[in-house]
Amino acid sequence: MSKRRKSQRATEATPKREKVRDIFVPRPFEGLVDEPEWIALRELVPAASAPLRLTPELVEEYGDRPVVLATVLPMAAPAVAKADGRVLIGLQRHQQSGDVSRDLADALLCALRTDPGGQVSVPPLPGPGPRLQDILADGPLEISMHDGFEFWLDPGATDDPTVQASLERANAAVYPTVKLDAARAAYWCQVPEKAHVRWVLPDDEDAALDALSRLGATGTLTLGDDTRFAGMFRAHGRLAPVWDLPEDTPAAAWEGPVAEFAKRYAEALAEQEPLDAAGRRARQGLLGRQLTLR
Numbered sequence: 001m002s003k004r005r006k007s008q009r010a011t012e013a014t015p016k017r018e019k020v021r022d023i024f025v026p027r028p029f030e031g032l033v034d035e036p037e038w039i040a041l042r043e044l045v046p047a048a049s050a051p052l053r054l055t056p057e058l059v060e061e062y063g064d065r066p067v068v069l070a071t072v073l074p075m076a077a078p079a080v081a082k083a084d085g086r087v088l089i090g091l092q093r094h095q096q097s098g099d100v101s102r103d104l105a106d107a108l109l110c111a112l113r114t115d116p117g118g119q120v121s122v123p124p125l126p127g128p129g130p131r132l133q134d135i136l137a138d139g140p141l142e143i144s145m146h147d148g149f150e151f152w153l154d155p156g157a158t159d160d161p162t163v164q165a166s167l168e169r170a171n172a173a174v175y176p177t178v179k180l181d182a183a184r185a186a187y188w189c190q191v192p193e194k195a196h197v198r199w200v201l202p203d204d205e206d207a208a209l210d211a212l213s214r215l216g217a218t219g220t221l222t223l224g225d226d227t228r229f230a231g232m233f234r235a236h237g238r239l240a241p242v243w244d245l246p247e248d249t250p251a252a253a254w255e256g257p258v259a260e261f262a263k264r265y266a267e268a269l270a271e272q273e274p275l276d277a278a279g280r281r282a283r284q285g286l287l288g289r290q291l292t293l294r
Contacts, residue, residue, distance in 0.1 A: 022125055024098035027237030031133045034141045036185035036200040036238060042091040042100070043235045044187055044198050045071050046174045047146040052089075052108075053137040062112040069141070074152055074166070078107035082154070083117035095124040100236070101131040108135065145179055147171075178251035182258035188251035195245040196230070197223065197254055200238055203269060208239045209283060211268040213275055216282035220264055223257040231289035242291060 029038040041048055052067040066086045073080055073090035080088040089108050096103050106126035114120045144151075148171035150158075158164045180186040186199040201208045212232070215221045221229045228244040245254065275283060 021127075022098045025101065028100035028102075029132070029236060031138075032136075033138050034184070036202045037141050037143065038091075039236045039238055039240075040185040040187060040198075040200045041069070041071050041141075041143070044189070044200070044240070045145075045177055045179075047071055047149055047151075047177075048143055048179075049146065049151055050141040050143045053139065055135055055137055058112070058135055065112065067108065070151070072149075074149075074170075077120070078103070078122040079111035079120045080152075081111045081114040081116055081118055081120050084154070085116045087111040088152075097125050099131070101133065102126055102129060105129070105131045105135050108132075143179060145177065147176075148174055180251070180255060180258055182255045183262045186258055186262075188245075188254055190247060193247060195247045195249070197243045197245060197258060198240055199258070200235065200240045201265075202238070205234070205237065205239055207269060209286060210275060210279070211265055211271075212239075212241060212286055213279045213283035214268040214271060215264060216286060217276070217278040223254065223261055227257075229289075231291040232286065233291040 027035075029035040032038055041050070048071050050069045052069050054062070054067060063085075068086060068088045070088050070090050072092040073088055076090065076093045078090055078093050078095075080090075082088065087108065089104055089111065091104070093103075093107075103126060106129060107120070107122045109130070110122045111120045149167060153163070153167070158167060175189055175191050177187055177189040180188055180197070183199055184202070186197060188195065188197050190196075203211075212221065216229075223243050223245070226246050230242045230244045232239050232241045234240075
């Protein structure tokens with residue numbers, strides 16, 4: 001038999017892999033109670049965690065294993081199955097499809113199917129299947145902020161010098177970040193030579209942009225003296241305005257200014273009249289000040 005014929009037979013005997021079709025979902029967290037917080041944890045916050053609750057059906061199938069949402073896991077892994085039965089899933093990861101919710105749900109299900117302490121294997125493209133909205137008992141996120149990534153580790157793990165060195169490298173990349181009480185999904189952070197407040201707005205993009213434009217037209221878009229409206233970015237179907245702040249003013253000092261701005265924003269959002277000429281000019285200016293995340 002010729003080599004060509006053998007090759008043809010081998011090809012015929014090998015089943016074809018089904019091609020996974022990727023679909024882009026612009027608002028992957030739509031429908032979750034804390035949609036803006038999910039976005040903030042994925043895009044803004046370096047080190048935080050929050051417990052998640054599975055639906056009763058999944059608890060019955062896999063047991064009542066504690067599930068923890070983490071901003072990022074070691075090596076940006078999608079999920080970790082701890083030896084004590086806990087499951088950790090990471091929001092910030094290397095491989096992802098066009099539907100972040102489907103990615104996270106698949107990572108969580110893969111981890112639940114993995115024996116405690118085992119290596120979790122997650123496909124790069126999950127294909128059709130359940131999303132976070134299908135597998136979680138939804139509710140507000142109870143977010144814990146961390147100064148570093150010690151929450152990754154089991155007790156005594158830092159006794160290993162290699163683990164300790166890896167942890168120190170990871171912690172060195174964490175910039176100080178504080179969750180503000182003045183508005184949900186609003187965070188203060190300090191980066192070299194400046195500080196920011198960044199707030200993921202909960203409203204429709206067009207409505208939020210109009211509200212910001214009204215404030216821009218009246219000169220009330222800042223958080224006070226020595227602050228500057230730096231611009232805004234789009235993330236998962238929501239707008240997030242950013243303010244530049246003096247670097248030496250602590251986070252707590254911005255609770256009042258952010259609360260006052262949130263009130264002005266809510267009033268501007270409630271206005272029903274179309275933008276006037278000044279508002280339209282402000283809107284064009286804001287569109288020209290869109291930021292690139294990270």
